Amino acid sequence: MSEVSGAAVSAATTGGDLLGASASSLTERFQAAFMPNYGVPPAVLVRGEGCHVWDADGRRYLDLIAGIAVSSLGHGHPALVRAVSDQAAVLAHSSNLFINEPEVLLAERLLGLLKAPARVFLANSGTEANEAALKLALKHAKTTGRTYFVAAENGFHGRTLGALSLTGKASIRDQFGPFPLDVRFVPYGDADALKQAVTPDCAAVFLEPTQGEAGVVPPPAGYFTAAREICDATGALLVLDEIQSAIGRTGHWFAHQNDGILPDVLTLAKGLGGGLPIGACVGIGDAATLFAKGDHGSTFGGNPVAAAAALAVLTTIERDGLLGHVREAGRRLAEGIAAVDHPLLAGVRGRGLWLAAVLAGDRAADVQAAAQRAGFLVNAVQPDAVRLAPPLVIGLDDIDSFLAAFPAILSEVAA
Incomplete structure (x- = not known):
């Protein structure tokens, strides 16, 4: 194994800075190297495992976006x-x-x-x-x-x-x-x-x-x-x-x-x-x-x-019977969001593990940022809608962890 590839594997394993580059450095280099059509993304991700990802500063997040409904099996699935x-x-x-x-x-x-x-x-x-x-x-x-x-x-x-x-x-x-x-x-x-x-x-x-x-x-x-x-x-x-x-x-x-x-x-x-x-x-x-x-x-x-x-x-x-799991997990997530009593939340819509938390105002970007600070990646798909499309393998305990944190996330934004 070469020194460079060994460093990359080591960084990916620990969730540390990829090849020694910090998040701020990679963000600056991204801005200098890429066309501005994406703006500046809010995190530098270096590793994923199951339904979690880590950023370049070692922070862990529950991935409720799955690369825009792409990572069906989560990250690093053995198959x-x-x-x-x-x-x-x-x-x-x-x-x-x-x-x-x-x-x-x-x-x-x-x-x-x-x-x-x-x-x-x-x-x-x-x-x-x-x-x-x-x-x-x-x-x-x-x-x-x-x-x-x-x-x-x-x-x-x-x-x-x-x-x-x-x-x-x-x-x-x-x-x-x-x-x-x-x-x-x-x-x-x-x-x-x-x-x-x-x-x-x-x-x-x-x-x-x-x-x-x-x-x-x-x-x-x-x-x-x-x-x-x-x-x-x-x-x-x-x-x-x-x-x-x-x-x-x-x-x-x-x-x-x-x-x-x-x-x-x-x-x-x-x-x-x-x-x-x-x-x-x-x-x-x-x-x-x-x-x-x-x-x-x-x-x-x-x-x-x-x-x-x-x-x-x-x-x-x-x-692995994931179609049935998606129906069960989707019901749990949708019903859990619907049960949240908060003035900023207007409802929930969607099917399976493809949902939107609908807001009472155009605060989706703020909810996305607050959720990231709390350790959850969600997507402000519309000004008043937050998209949730986690990996199909997400566990019920992970769903419950988000549901437990969601009211506080909404309150932080409302405040």
Whole structure:
């Protein structure tokens, strides 16, 4: 082992300064080296174990963000470490010019979980999965003479120009327009508005089963049943963006299973890789074969290391009964938050281990900062909403520790 790699391992083991660099030094160097699009993040993390992470000053936090619903198995899970290490030692990359076994196994596994005739395209991120879905929808539009798309207000589908054209958040969208696509936005959850907007000229409807970046906003009962019926009646594709919501996050493999429907196109990412970058676009039924040879591609998509990581995630979720655990732990967390009597707390919403504590005012950033001081990492996803998306393996005792501390966190902010 080299001196440098040995120092890195030592620092990671102790939770101390990575390679001797302090948090303040790394923060200054971050500002000097990176574009300012992220601002300055509030902590320098150097190590994770289970559902906890440590910063460069040795402070431990309960991770209730999981890398934005990514770290499904927490940090350093043996199954994930073993899968990534073993695969990297055998074959780390092949490109799309050749077949590798992990990508085939992963695609087959996803189709088995869907229990529907389908085909998979593997990519590297959620945005890329949605770009693939958009290209499928564009090909459907060209072959059927359809001219426009429908998406939801406040929806989020990614930052690339194609995905951004479907994103209904003016604050991140408008400065990069105009966009080449005709996208018509409707209020999320309003089935009547959706029915009026979707005609036989509509190529596809893009929706999230729960709006994540809007503040973990679930749909009203029956909304996705209506969306499926509307698309069936008009011939539009129903595309469900499950970048955040799938792979057990709501207590089901896929969030649309909460509503008993099946989309025409499904996009996945985040929790699928457990920390490794991966995305997937799944075409179901006729949408499975819309692409012809050369229509789309990705150099890194189907990377064997990322595919091996995703297989480890899926295997562990099934083997350890994590879907049931997510439902139980999610109920405990949601009911615990709802039971907090505090003037700053307006309620809680969401499904499974994907919740938002809704505030009575725009104090989410302050709550996030106070929670960090108390040893908990949460996310101010909207000015009045704090997102909680912990690893799926979080223990009930960890949930109870947060619930015990939450009233004091709110009182610190209110004071």
